[in-house]
Amino acid sequence: MTLWICTACGLEHEDTPVSPSRCVICDDERQYVPISGQGWTTAERLGQAGTAATVIDVEPRLHRMRVEPSVGIGHQSLLIQTGGGNLLWEPPGYIDPDAVAQVQRLGGLAAITGSHPHLMGAMVSWSHAFDNAPVYVAEADKHWTRRPDPVIAHWSDEATPLPGIRLVQCGGHFPGSSVLHWSGDEHDRGIILTGDTIFIGPDNKSVSTMRSYPNRIPLPERAVRQILDRLEPLEYDRAYGSFGQVIDAGAKNLVKRSLERYIAWVRGDVGDY
Ligand SMILES: [Zn+2]
Numbered sequence: 001m002t003l004w005i006c007t008a009c010g011l012e013h014e015d016t017p018v019s020p021s022r023c024v025i026c027d028d029e030r031q032y033v034p035i036s037g038q039g040w041t042t043a044e045r046l047g048q049a050g051t052a053a054t055v056i057d058v059e060p061r062l063h064r065m066r067v068e069p070s071v072g073i074g075h076q077s078l079l080i081q082t083g084g085g086n087l088l089w090e091p092p093g094y095i096d097p098d099a100v101a102q103v104q105r106l107g108g109l110a111a112i113t114g115s116h117p118h119l120m121g122a123m124v125s126w127s128h129a130f131d132n133a134p135v136y137v138a139e140a141d142k143h144w145t146r147r148p149d150p151v152i153a154h155w156s157d158e159a160t161p162l163p164g165i166r167l168v169q170c171g172g173h174f175p176g177s178s179v180l181h182w183s184g185d186e187h188d189r190g191i192i193l194t195g196d197t198i199f200i201g202p203d204n205k206s207v208s209t210m211r212s213y214p215n216r217i218p219l220p221e222r223a224v225r226q227i228l229d230r231l232e233p234l235e236y237d238r239a240y241g242s243f244g245q246v247i248d249a250g251a252k253n254l255v256k257r258s259l260e261r262y263i264a265w266v267r268g269d270v271g272d273y
C-alpha cells in the first residue's frame with residue numbers, strides 16, 4: 001500500500017501504484033505548486049529521513065503536536081481532552097508508531113477534524129490508528145477530500161463531535177471553513193481554535209482572514225460579515241491558531257475589532273492609503 005503525501009501541502013492521497021500527476025489542493029488558486037515542481041513523499045520515506053512528532057502541553061486538557069522536520073504547510077495540530085474522549089484538530093500529514101503512542105498516552109482519539117482541507121493532513125490514517133475514530137469534514141468542502149474513506153462524517157452549519165465541543169461553519173477561506181468552540185468546564189470562559197478561518201497575527205492581538213494566504217487574495221465584505229455573524233453567539237476568551245499563535249485573553253473583542261478593521265479596508269472607508 002502506498003499512500004502519497006504531497007510535499008507542498010502535506011495532504012495524504014489515496015493508495016495508487018504510482019504517485020498522482022498533480023495535487024488539486026496545490027493547483028488551486030488558494031495554494032501553489034512550488035517552482036521546483038510537484039513533489040510526493042510517503043510516511044516511510046519521511047520516517048527514514050528522521051521525521052518525528054512531539055506532543056507538548058499547552059494548558060490543562062489542551063496539547064499541541066509538532067512534526068519536525070515539518071511536513072507540507074507545517075501547521076501544528078491541537079488535541080483536546082474531554083470526559084467523552086479526545087479530539088484531534090488538524091492532524092499532521094505524518095503518522096508513525098511513536099506519534100500514535102504519545103496520543104495513546106493522553107487517552108487516544110474519539111474524533112478528528114480541522115478547519116478546512118489545507119490542514120487535514122493524514123486524517124484517515126490517524127483515524128485508522130484509533131479504531132476508526134470519525135473524521136468530521138464539512139459537506140461544502142467534501143470534493144477536496146484526497147483519500148475518501150467510510151470514517152469520514154460530513155456535516156453542515158454546526159456539529160457537536162464531542163460534548164462541549166462545537167464546530168461552527170463560517171465559510172470565507174473555503175465555503176466549509178470552520179472554527180472549533182470548546183466551552184471547557186463550567187468555570188472556563190471558552191476557547192476557539194481558528195485554523196485558517198481567521199488567522200491570528202504575529203502580535204497575538206489581532207486576526208485577519210483571506211481567500212488565499214500565500215497568494216494574498218482577500219475576501220469580500222459579505223464573507224467577512226458572515227464570519228463575524230457566525231462567531232457572535234460564541235462565548236470565548238482565548239483563541240489558538242495552527243502555527244503556534246495564541247490570543248490568551250479578550251479574544252472575542254480582538255477578533256471583532258480586527259474583522260471590522262478588515263471590512264473598513266475592503267470598503268475603502270479609510271483615508272490612509
Ligand atoms: Zn498539495
Ligand SMILES: [Zn+2]
Binds near residue numbers: 196
Ligand atoms: Zn488554508
